[in-house]
Amino acid sequence: LKHLFPAVCGAVRRGSRRLSHVAQLPEVHRMLRQTCRDFAERELAPVASQLDKEHTYPGRQVRELGKLGIMAVEVPESLGGAGLDYLAYGLAVEEISRGCASTGVIVSVNNSLYLGPLLKFGSEEQKKQWIPPFTTGEKVGCFALSEPGNGSDAGAASTTAQLDGDEWVLNGTKAWITNSWDASATIIFATTDKAVKHQGISAFLVPMPHPGLSLGKKEDKLGIRASSTANIILEDCRVPKENLLGGLGMGFKIAMQTLDSGRIGIASQALGIGQAALDCAADYAHKRTAFGAPIAKLQAIQFKLADMAVALESARLLTWKAALLRDAKQPFTKEAAMAKLAASEAATFISHQAIQVLGGMGYVTDMPAERHYRDARITEIYEGTSEIQRLVIGTQVLKEYQG
Amino acid sequence: MSARVLVGVKRVIDYAVKIRVKPDNTGVVTDGVKHSMNPFCEIAVEEAVKLKEKKLIKEVVAVSCGPQQAQETIRTALAMGADRGIHVEVSGKDYDNLGPLQVSKILAALAKKEETSLIILGKQAIDDDCNQTGQMTAALLDWPQGTFASEVVLEGDKVKVIREIDGGLETVRLKMPAVITADLRLNTPRYATLPNIMKAKKKKIDVVKPGELGVDLTSHLEVLRVDEPPQRQAGMKVETVEELISRLKEAGRM
Numbered sequence: 001l002k003h004l005f006p007a008v009c010g011a012v013r014r015g016s017r018r019l020s021h022v023a024q025l026p027e028v029h030r031m032l033r034q035t036c037r038d039f040a041e042r043e044l045a046p047v048a049s050q051l052d053k054e055h056t057y058p059g060r061q062v063r064e065l066g067k068l069g070i071m072a073v074e075v076p077e078s079l080g081g082a083g084l085d086y087l088a089y090g091l092a093v094e095e096i097s098r099g100c101a102s103t104g105v106i107v108s109v110n111n112s113l114y115l116g117p118l119l120k121f122g123s124e125e126q127k128k129q130w131i132p133p134f135t136t137g138e139k140v141g142c143f144a145l146s147e148p149g150n151g152s153d154a155g156a157a158s159t160t161a162q163l164d165g166d167e168w169v170l171n172g173t174k175a176w177i178t179n180s181w182d183a184s185a186t187i188i189f190a191t192t193d194k195a196v197k198h199q200g201i202s203a204f205l206v207p208m209p210h211p212g213l214s215l216g217k218k219e220d221k222l223g224i225r226a227s228s229t230a231n232i233i234l235e236d237c238r239v240p241k242e243n244l245l246g247g248l249g250m251g252f253k254i255a256m257q258t259l260d261s262g263r264i265g266i267a268s269q270a271l272g273i274g275q276a277a278l279d280c281a282a283d284y285a286h287k288r289t290a291f292g293a294p295i296a297k298l299q300a301i302q303f304k305l306a307d308m309a310v311a312l313e314s315a316r317l318l319t320w321k322a323a324l325l326r327d328a329k330q331p332f333t334k335e336a337a338m339a340k341l342a343a344s345e346a347a348t349f350i351s352h353q354a355i356q357v358l359g360g361m362g363y364v365t366d367m368p369a370e371r372h373y374r375d376a377r378i379t380e381i382y383e384g385t386s387e388i389q390r391l392v393i394g395t396q397v398l399k400e401y402q403g
Numbered sequence: 404m405s406a407r408v409l410v411g412v413k414r415v416i417d418y419a420v421k422i423r424v425k426p427d428n429t430g431v432v433t434d435g436v437k438h439s440m441n442p443f444c445e446i447a448v449e450e451a452v453k454l455k456e457k458k459l460i461k462e463v464v465a466v467s468c469g470p471q472q473a474q475e476t477i478r479t480a481l482a483m484g485a486d487r488g489i490h491v492e493v494s495g496k497d498y499d500n501l502g503p504l505q506v507s508k509i510l511a512a513l514a515k516k517e518e519t520s521l522i523i524l525g526k527q528a529i530d531d532d533c534n535q536t537g538q539m540t541a542a543l544l545d546w547p548q549g550t551f552a553s554e555v556v557l558e559g560d561k562v563k564v565i566r567e568i569d570g571g572l573e574t575v576r577l578k579m580p581a582v583i584t585a586d587l588r589l590n591t592p593r594y595a596t597l598p599n600i601m602k603a604k605k606k607k608i609d610v611v612k613p614g615e616l617g618v619d620l621t622s623h624l625e626v627l628r629v630d631e632p633p634q635r636q637a638g639m640k641v642e643t644v645e646e647l648i649s650r651l652k653e654a655g656r657m
Contacts, residue, residue: 027475031482031600034439039594069597082597092597 040099051226066137080135097272101375102226108265114141121246144174155198161190181228201251212237223374263340270343311346334396344379406520443525452484481603482595488608507539512616537584
């Protein structure tokens with residue numbers, strides 16, 4: 001399989017094993033995966049249904065995950081993180097999401113969308129101030145790009161930021177912000193120069209709570225209900241000018257690059273949901289009898305499970321490839337989009353078929369299949385809709401063939 | 404206290420895996436099957452690490468006997484907080500025949516070599532359920548033993564062990580050096596955190612051969628055959644207590 005990963009052979013050789021990461025993960029990654037799996041099985045899976053029913057933020061579990069180092073996988077140890085790579089992060093999010101998809105997205109947003117841009121674009125001062133408290137699970141961050149008027153059209157940000165003396169004054173509304181009700185800080189994207197369109201967007205660090213920042217009502221969602229989603233409303237919200245993240249006008253670039261990495265996180269979340277749904281269906285197939293035998297004996301069921309497994313494993317390989325490329329500091333935009341697209345569509349397909357395998361039992365809350373179905377749906381929408389992913393992939397592919 | 408604790412950790416088939424007997428009935432299928440640290444060994448490691456965190460002992464050494472893969476189990480113990488590891492290399496036929504007596508001889512030799520004050524083991528392994536290694540090790544060393552421990556309290560040069568026995572709980576006080584085997588309720592093992600997994604990479608694992616310890620691995624046991632347990636038969640319903648008693652008598656169960 002080594003020939004499939006020419007770009008990452010360097011990373012593999014530098015790694016501890018001669019085998020491709022695909023055939024066998026390095027020891028650290030295997031151990032991390034096992035820890036996350038054990039945690040998910042013992043602390044998340046048993047309460048996931050209740051967290052979903054009651055829309056409860058899993059605060060205790062998030063703090064435990066902080067102790068495990070999962071809330072800041074890529075953050076260097078000097079700043080309180082685990083100092084590991086994106087492959088490790090992807091494995092962690094997948095295993096966590098397999099237990100509870102809401103917890104998975106809380107982990108992913110904190111790692112990729114909040115800590116990610118800080119690590120990449122923050123000044124030394126900003127990193128020291130805004131990173132360490134968000135590595136322990138005590139505090140989580142969020143990422144505010146979408147608005148009621150624009151989701152996919154991120155360049156049309158109507159939230160504004162104007163410099164007034166030593167302060168930036170933010171005005172506008174952000175929509176669909178994951179973690180909003182539980183976050184202690186946010187990265188807000190606002191237009192600083194409307195004339196240059198998306199080159200006039202900048203990113204700002206805003207603590208929460210903060211004067212001038214208020215939250216809309218918690219959205220009543222179909223799935224991932226244990227994570228909070230709401231509008232963030234800014235009314236003459238003032239932050240010191242030191243809170244500008246990256247350079248003026250760099251906001252769009254920061255957002256796009258951040259989302260590239262975030263897609264690996266969401267792909268991993270989708271993989272976890274898909275795996276949980278597949279586990280549920282396969283286990284049920286062994287136990288449920290019909291026509292005098294377990295339904296596992298029926299080809300109709302076997303073919304479904306085969307299609308589910310293929311969809312899942314191919315999406316997983318795409319996700320790992322994207323992570324490995326990123327870890328090897330190679331371009332990974334196309335692969336990350338492919339991973340997110342494949343994994344999210346796999347998750348919805350698998351959870352749909354899992355309900356089918358379970359029949360009536362799949363439709364009731366006694367079994368987790370219906371929750372996986374509801375949780376999976378959002379993965380095709382947030383951090384870039386499947387349509388946007390196709391745009392990204394299509395343009396990248398065409399670039400490769402440009403005359 | 405400059406005490407050193409030796410903890411034995413065994414690599415076994417993961418508890419969640421469905422065991423299958425090999426077609427030739429010589430054993431169970433282990434190839435490609437998920438393995439992990441014996442759950443009682445995890446409890447043993449946790450107890451040792453807790454003692455170290457309380458500063459009651461100085462060093463925790465994790466030991467495992469087996470082929471190369473045994474190092475993964477040691478690495479997990481290191482990630483839980485053990486300081487260093489010893490991999491006693493046993494493979495092939497020797498590994499197939501490795502049982503409590505052989506492991507006890509190895510542990511006894513290591514305990515003497517490493518100037519150990521306490522050996523903590525799991526009470527039994529979930530693959531063979533022997534529940535012998537701790538007891539045999541204590542006997543070979545002529546050390547006191549506190550088995551099925553649900554509580555361990557260090558008291559100077561002695562250790563108080565509360566043991567789970569059929570009738571309830573028994574408290575014994577052992578003069579160290581001693582052997583303790585961990586039972587289920589002794590503690591709840593910690594997760595290997597990511598920072599500790601990273602730290603574990605730098606911790607040392609020494610590899611040693613049984614011969615170097617002067618241990619003879621010859622087994623006097625021969626496994627003749629391994630079979631699946633009989634398929635569970637359907638039960639039967641009875642109408643009255645009298646009928647239950649007569650049926651039990653018929654079946655020779657009373």
